[in-house]
Amino acid sequence: MVPAPVIAKLREGDEKAFRELVDQYRDRVYNTALGLLQHPENAEDVAQEVFVEVFRSVARFRGECSISTWIYRITVQKALEHIRTSHRGKRFGIHISLFGREEQTEIPAETRFYHPGIQLENKERSAILFQAISKLPVNQRTAFILHKVEGLSQTEIAGIMETSVSAIESLMVRARQKLKVLLSDYYENNER
């Protein structure tokens, strides 16, 4: 929780206060972006964009939510912008593959994402799970990542996504159902 005097200093453009804020939230922002993007370099780019945005718009922050919620919200927005931008490029690639070789149904192992914070015995399974997560609709993916990777409560996630707790519960249930379907397909094709 950032004390009110620090917020006041941030609004004045105090560099020391900004540095303290970055130190406090840097890993949270990076980890959230990493979970959503599954790409360390892109996650770092997003983290930079987030703090630049925070620096530039903190004067307009009126305290309608906690500064933590506000920063997470910016992080999710920037990460999803990144995903939308990269998907625009990929659509062209998908059209190319329709005329070429048969479209692959499985992402090759070398493009799998291994989150550095996963316990060793869970590395391979979590990489398969992250592949499935990348196929979820954006809202389900966001709620799932904020809960499972950042460890946020449904109440906190509801504040970040500006929706109700019941809506978040519903998103989590649907995300889990969808993941089970995706993992079932994966199991049938690879693990039997």
Add this chain to the structure above:
Amino acid sequence: MNRKETWINETLNSLDGIQRAPASAGLFLKIQSGTGLPVNKPAAINKSFYWSAAAGLALLIALNVIVAQQSHVTPQHPAETPATMASEYFSYLSPIKL
């Protein structure tokens, strides 16, 4: 629960105990460049450091001069010339006085 369902549940739970991934140490520099905040300059070196370095260098030079001068001092023993060295070497050729 069959093997497939067990596998699916284990995979769904594979993020349990996940630790937050730390951002790289260079991230703050990137943020500074994006915000236009001044990058921290290296701390100014104290003037006394320069005086200490100069004194140390002077001492080193003085020691080298002293050592160089001592190497030119005449030794106690007479310097050996090629002639004296030769006479000693070939002394076995001198006739033995019986």
